[in-house]
Amino acid sequence: MPRVPKPAEIWTEPHAVSRLRSSRLARSVKPFLARGGIQGERCTGCRLVPTHCICALRPDVFTQAGVCLLMADIEPLKPSNTGWLIADVVKDTYAFGWARTEVDPALLTLLADPKWQPFVVFPGELVASERLVDTVQTQAARRPLFILLDATWPQARKMFRKSPYLDALPVLSLHPDQVSHYQLRRSRRDDHFCTSEVASLCLDLVGETLAAQNLQTYLQVYTHHYLQAKHQLPADLQSPAHQALRALASPLS
Ligand SMILES: [Zn+2]
Numbered sequence: 001m002p003r004v005p006k007p008a009e010i011w012t013e014p015h016a017v018s019r020l021r022s023s024r025l026a027r028s029v030k031p032f033l034a035r036g037g038i039q040g041e042r043c044t045g046c047r048l049v050p051t052h053c054i055c056a057l058r059p060d061v062f063t064q065a066g067v068c069l070l071m072a073d074i075e076p077l078k079p080s081n082t083g084w085l086i087a088d089v090v091k092d093t094y095a096f097g098w099a100r101t102e103v104d105p106a107l108l109t110l111l112a113d114p115k116w117q118p119f120v121v122f123p124g125e126l127v128a129s130e131r132l133v134d135t136v137q138t139q140a141a142r143r144p145l146f147i148l149l150d151a152t153w154p155q156a157r158k159m160f161r162k163s164p165y166l167d168a169l170p171v172l173s174l175h176p177d178q179v180s181h182y183q184l185r186r187s188r189r190d191d192h193f194c195t196s197e198v199a200s201l202c203l204d205l206v207g208e209t210l211a212a213q214n215l216q217t218y219l220q221v222y223t224h225h226y227l228q229a230k231h232q233l234p235a236d237l238q239s240p241a242h243q244a245l246r247a248l249a250s251p252l253s
Helices: 007-012 016-027 083-089 105-112 151-159 196-203 209-230 240-249
Strands: 066-071 093-097 117-120 143-150
Touching: 016 066, 016 083, 016 093, 066 083, 066 105, 066 196, 083 143, 083 196, 083 209, 093 105, 093 151, 105 117, 117 196, 143 196, 143 209, 196 209, 209 240
Parallel strands: 066 093, 066 143, 117 143
Antiparallel strands: none
């Protein structure tokens, strides 16, 4: 009988985005230098400098839904990438590097797995109406799998157009009524959410409110630590985001 790992062991194993980052780094000819990023030693668990590490703050929540990240080539290397945060929170997160001319067979296997009900998450205005859905009917035997294109907006459009294995899948178009709060990488489109915010909206849509709130608040905590480190200031562990994250972990206290 296979040994069931204890939760602590699960968390110490690198997740899918971490593994993708490692394999991408191994293929790099020259070191990746993040623009305006923090220099020096980084925690391998959260990518922040050790003084601003958030590993101990990582939420531990259950989700029925899974996430499949298709990441543009350089995306796993960016310190501001938020797909990493999704993998921290949603235990069934898969991550694949995207290339126009090839596809990882493991991605095709995942998309064909009957235990998953896959949806491509993409803005509806660019998609044929017969493919569009704006709600997810959860099925007992099939768990929702949200496919997120983790890339800049022009890259995401190209990925959507040039991935024939996505063509048969329904497209979930989100109608957010709030603009992005993400401060690290502002998009010129102010309705363009960062990837972890998109994942939060998807979780919310299928009724996984606690997980959605955890992911959204964890993004705020990450953003705070990142910006404080960048400006060489200490992280404020009593910030509103920290307090909200603690309240989510123990709602009765
Ligand atoms: Zn850390």
